[in-house]
Amino acid sequence: MSRSRALQSYVVARLLLAPLMLWTVTTVVFLLLRATPGDPVDAILGPKAPAAQKLALRSQLGLDQSLWQQYANYMGDLLHFDLGTSLTSRGQTVWDIIQQFFPATVELAFCSMVVALAIGISAGILSASRPGTIFDLGGRLFGIITYALPMFWVGMLLKLVFAVQLGWFPDGTRFPTRLLPPQGPTGLYVFDSILSGDFQALGMTLYHLALPSLTLGIVLSGIFERIVRVNLKQTLQADYVEAARARGIPERRILVLHALRNALIPVITVLGLTFAAMLGGAVLTEVTFSWPGLGNRLYDAISLRDYLTVQGIIVFVSIIIVMASIIIDIVNAYIDPRIRY
Amino acid sequence: MLTPLNVLTRLATRTPLAQRWRWRGARFYLSLCCCCLLLVVGCQPRPSEPGPSTTGASARLAIGTTGKVRTLDPADALELFSGNLLYNMGDRLYTYQSGTTELVPQLATALPKVSDDGLVYTIPLRENVVFHDGMAFDAKAMAFSLERFVKNGGQPAFLLSDSLDAVEATSATELVITLKKPFAAFTDLLAFSGLVAVSPQAYDIGPGKFEPSKFVGTGPYKLANYGSDSIRLDRFDQYWGDPPANPGVDIQSFTSSANLYNAFRTGSVDIAYQSLNPEQIDLLAKAAKKGDWKAITGPGSNITYVSLNLRDEVLKSPEVRQALALTIDRQLIRERVFNGQVDPLYSLVPSIFEVSKPVFQGDSNNANAAKAKELLRKAGYSSNKPLQVEFWYRSNVPSDGPAATTIKALIEKELGDIAKVNLKSIESATAYNNLDKGTYPMFMLDWSGDYYDPDTYIHPFLDCAEGSTAEGCKDGATVGQGSFYFSEKMNQLIDQQRQETDPAQRQQVFTEIQDLLAKDVPFIPLWQRKEYAFAQPDIQGVQLEPTQAMPFWPLSNSSS
Numbered sequence: 001m002s003r004s005r006a007l008q009s010y011v012v013a014r015l016l017l018a019p020l021m022l023w024t025v026t027t028v029v030f031l032l033l034r035a036t037p038g039d040p041v042d043a044i045l046g047p048k049a050p051a052a053q054k055l056a057l058r059s060q061l062g063l064d065q066s067l068w069q070q071y072a073n074y075m076g077d078l079l080h081f082d083l084g085t086s087l088t089s090r091g092q093t094v095w096d097i098i099q100q101f102f103p104a105t106v107e108l109a110f111c112s113m114v115v116a117l118a119i120g121i122s123a124g125i126l127s128a129s130r131p132g133t134i135f136d137l138g139g140r141l142f143g144i145i146t147y148a149l150p151m152f153w154v155g156m157l158l159k160l161v162f163a164v165q166l167g168w169f170p171d172g173t174r175f176p177t178r179l180l181p182p183q184g185p186t187g188l189y190v191f192d193s194i195l196s197g198d199f200q201a202l203g204m205t206l207y208h209l210a211l212p213s214l215t216l217g218i219v220l221s222g223i224f225e226r227i228v229r230v231n232l233k234q235t236l237q238a239d240y241v242e243a244a245r246a247r248g249i250p251e252r253r254i255l256v257l258h259a260l261r262n263a264l265i266p267v268i269t270v271l272g273l274t275f276a277a278m279l280g281g282a283v284l285t286e287v288t289f290s291w292p293g294l295g296n297r298l299y300d301a302i303s304l305r306d307y308l309t310v311q312g313i314i315v316f317v318s319i320i321i322v323m324a325s326i327i328i329d330i331v332n333a334y335i336d337p338r339i340r341y
Numbered sequence: 342m343l344t345p346l347n348v349l350t351r352l353a354t355r356t357p358l359a360q361r362w363r364w365r366g367a368r369f370y371l372s373l374c375c376c377c378l379l380l381v382v383g384c385q386p387r388p389s390e391p392g393p394s395t396t397g398a399s400a401r402l403a404i405g406t407t408g409k410v411r412t413l414d415p416a417d418a419l420e421l422f423s424g425n426l427l428y429n430m431g432d433r434l435y436t437y438q439s440g441t442t443e444l445v446p447q448l449a450t451a452l453p454k455v456s457d458d459g460l461v462y463t464i465p466l467r468e469n470v471v472f473h474d475g476m477a478f479d480a481k482a483m484a485f486s487l488e489r490f491v492k493n494g495g496q497p498a499f500l501l502s503d504s505l506d507a508v509e510a511t512s513a514t515e516l517v518i519t520l521k522k523p524f525a526a527f528t529d530l531l532a533f534s535g536l537v538a539v540s541p542q543a544y545d546i547g548p549g550k551f552e553p554s555k556f557v558g559t560g561p562y563k564l565a566n567y568g569s570d571s572i573r574l575d576r577f578d579q580y581w582g583d584p585p586a587n588p589g590v591d592i593q594s595f596t597s598s599a600n601l602y603n604a605f606r607t608g609s610v611d612i613a614y615q616s617l618n619p620e621q622i623d624l625l626a627k628a629a630k631k632g633d634w635k636a637i638t639g640p641g642s643n644i645t646y647v648s649l650n651l652r653d654e655v656l657k658s659p660e661v662r663q664a665l666a667l668t669i670d671r672q673l674i675r676e677r678v679f680n681g682q683v684d685p686l687y688s689l690v691p692s693i694f695e696v697s698k699p700v701f702q703g704d705s706n707n708a709n710a711a712k713a714k715e716l717l718r719k720a721g722y723s724s725n726k727p728l729q730v731e732f733w734y735r736s737n738v739p740s741d742g743p744a745a746t747t748i749k750a751l752i753e754k755e756l757g758d759i760a761k762v763n764l765k766s767i768e769s770a771t772a773y774n775n776l777d778k779g780t781y782p783m784f785m786l787d788w789s790g791d792y793y794d795p796d797t798y799i800h801p802f803l804d805c806a807e808g809s810t811a812e813g814c815k816d817g818a819t820v821g822q823g824s825f826y827f828s829e830k831m832n833q834l835i836d837q838q839r840q841e842t843d844p845a846q847r848q849q850v851f852t853e854i855q856d857l858l859a860k861d862v863p864f865i866p867l868w869q870r871k872e873y874a875f876a877q878p879d880i881q882g883v884q885l886e887p888t889q890a891m892p893f894w895p896l897s898n899s900s901s
Binding site for chain 2: 037038039042043044045046048049050051053056057060086088089090091092100101104156159160163164167170171172173174175176177178180181286287288289290291292296297300303304305
């Protein structure tokens with residue numbers, strides 16, 4: 001079988017596996033939430049409601065049905081792309097909630113990833129290309145320290161120094177309180193302010209994005225630094241690199257055009273999965289900076305036992321992660337000839 | 342192999358010139374991007390100095406809170422902060438005179454005319470009132486709002502569904518409400534924040550038909566934007582009453598009290614309200630004394646108490662319950678745990694009500710301890726056979742842990758080797774689910790009154806519809822509280838106070854209820870919270886009402 005045909009079969013196989021993965025995730029979420037202590041009826045009516053009102057609502061929501069019946073209803077709704085209605089903010093669909101909170105998470109995840117890649121890859125290259133020097137040692141230390149740092153601690157520290165003490169950055173939130181945020185079709189303030197030509201709003205948005213993105217970016221950069229350093233070091237010792245050196249190709253060109261390209265392949269896998277996971281909400285960063293993202297909303301929904309919202313958000317995030325992992329596998333198979341399928 | 346990446350790479354590196362150009366270009370664009378970013382970020386004014394396109398923004402006021410606004414639908418909102426927003430955006434039939442507890446008409450023009458049997462309330466209504474959507478307000482709209490409150494089945498529906506029989510608009514300006522049984526606190530209940538008039542054009546009646554992110558009422562503010570972390574209220578120019586002193590208010594929600602504290606200190610918000618932790622309140626209050634900002638204190642309607650499970654073998658004995666109640670030194674808890682930011686509570690009815698009688702305020706501590714030991718010995722406990730009891734608290738309420746630890750230490754100190762308390766914690770959602778199953782012998786809980794009447798601290802605690810003295814309560818409010826208390830006498834007294842229209846007579850009944858509460862001890866009241874708000878020095882008009890509401894309309898910024 002030719003490589004392109006084999007690749008096509010691989011892509012089809014991966015895509016066919018996706019529904020199975022999604023079914024597994026949704027079933028596990030359904031069962032886990034039912035096993036969690038706490039009653040959704042209490043979440044809806046609050047602890048003050050009389051028992052008769054609770055009983056009536058339990059029946060109305062179908063919570064008095066058997067687990068199998070509930071599961072069948074749940075899967076039926078999912079097949080119709082119906083994630084349900086929030087139990088606590090009654091009248092608001094889970095899809096509305098996702099639409100409301102997801103853009104903030106996307107913006108934060110994207111900017112953090114840019115910061116993480118810029119710092120991580122630069123530090124990794126510097127460390128790997130100068131073995132045994134202070135840069136190598138510095139790179140190693142940077143990788144270990146940033147990898148080990150608790151996110152909330154870095155967030156609080158940066159916030160205390162740069163927002164509270166020095167006042168260089170805002171101390172949280174997505175946009176200044178007294179101003180109306182950019183209104184637009186995407187919910188992404190950066191895009192919406194550009195689309196409406198409001199560059200002051202764009203500035204405000206970037207100003208508010210800066211510190212949370214730096215926090216998350218710095219913490220995540222350690223992972224990328226370590227991957228780039230280790231892989232680049234190995235690649236720089238490979239035979240084809242030695243051959244390139246023997247042909248008199250400048251070291252810088254070898255590093256950038258030959259070694260780095262191959263060393264970046266594992267980064268794509270980590271990058272894709274990390275980014276997909278962050279789209280589910282970087283809960284700690286969002287809580288530290290009062291960032292109104294999906295993670296923050298998920299945290300609230302869990303505290304309030306809003307099962308349908310929790311379920312809906314997890315299913316949504318699971319779809320993103322499954323799709324991301326499929327894309328990563330395909331991209332890896334495409335660019336790395338060593339991968340067998 | 343020819344892949345898109347290879348093609349791009351080959352194209353880019355075909356000649357040394359192209360390569361050099363590519364690198365220079367990349368550097369150039371990267372530098373340009375960095376410069377632009379630095380310019381954009383560096384040229385940003387501080388949040389407290391809005392730029393030219395934000396004209397008028399400085400006159401608006403920013404209020405920071407940790408309160409979550411779950412819904413703005415008056416038929417489903419029961420939380421304090423949502424209630425406060427509805428208080429500012431909507432009008433009810435009655436409200437309280439600012440700074441007092443005197444009930445005054447709001448959308449009504451006079452206090453209700455009540456029939457002799459106490460069942461029919463005739464209420465004259467105001468004219469020339471319009472909703473935020475331009476629709477005229479009349480008795481039909483008010484009847485719609487009250488019916489919707491009951492029929493949609495939201496969290497606070499039980500407040501009205503228990504007593505309301507029918508609502509009828511007899512004319513455009515007259516509303517007649519018929520009750521199922523007389524209820525003395527009904528007029529106070531009509532001042533509940535959720536019983537606002539809402540536009541029939543904007544809402545529907547039907548179970549579960551809620552609108553959590555919109556509000557169309559008749560109040561001084563209209564909802565301009567309901568964001569994921571902020572709510573924007575604009576002055577309603579067609580408001581029938583006095584216009585607000587500010588053009589609008591922006592409410593910013595923070596994820597933690599630390600974030601709220603920092604936002605207030607850096608000036609990102611003008612007012613910090615609900616909720617800061619005791620240490621933060623202490624620091625801000627000290628700085629307020631130096632004039633850094635203003636501190637505003639008001640009485641709170643939130644009480645904390647211990648529920649005693651009368652089905653528990655140990656706590657079944659009234660002597661044991663009385664002994665435990667005697668050992669608690671509320672002043673010590675106030676100082677040690679809350680830095681003086683709560684008031685001791687000696688009855689389930691907080692001291693904001695005249696009828697409150699400090700029935701749990703015993704003698705001096707030493708005398709209390711001796712009396713408690715005597716009661717325990719009478720109940721059959723001694724050093725050889727000590728009392729052993731489990732005491733539960735909510736693990737996710739920050740102040741509950743230290744308070745419960747202090748109470749355990751107090752009981753064990755006062756009762757010596759006769760009593761042993763086993764402290765346990767559980768997350769509140771799980772606890773609320775298990776309370777009515779009788780899982781916990783002693784549980785520390787809190788409660789906020791829904792309307793401004795002592796009944797809201799008596800009926801939901803002590804009433805039991807079905808039960809017996811021997812078996813305890815089977816169906817009723819005490820089951821939900823995890824106490825299972827049943828007393829024929831208490832039920833009679835509660836019915837009596839609910840029907841009694843003469844204030845003096847009613848006060849007498851409340852006294853009897855509280856005396857019986859101290860004798861039977863199904864609950865041990867602990868403390869009542871005080872409310873705190875902090876405002877920047879140039880903010881005027883901040884006040885906390887006795888009902889715990891903060892009116893937004895008197896707020897203004899003297900510097901704008």
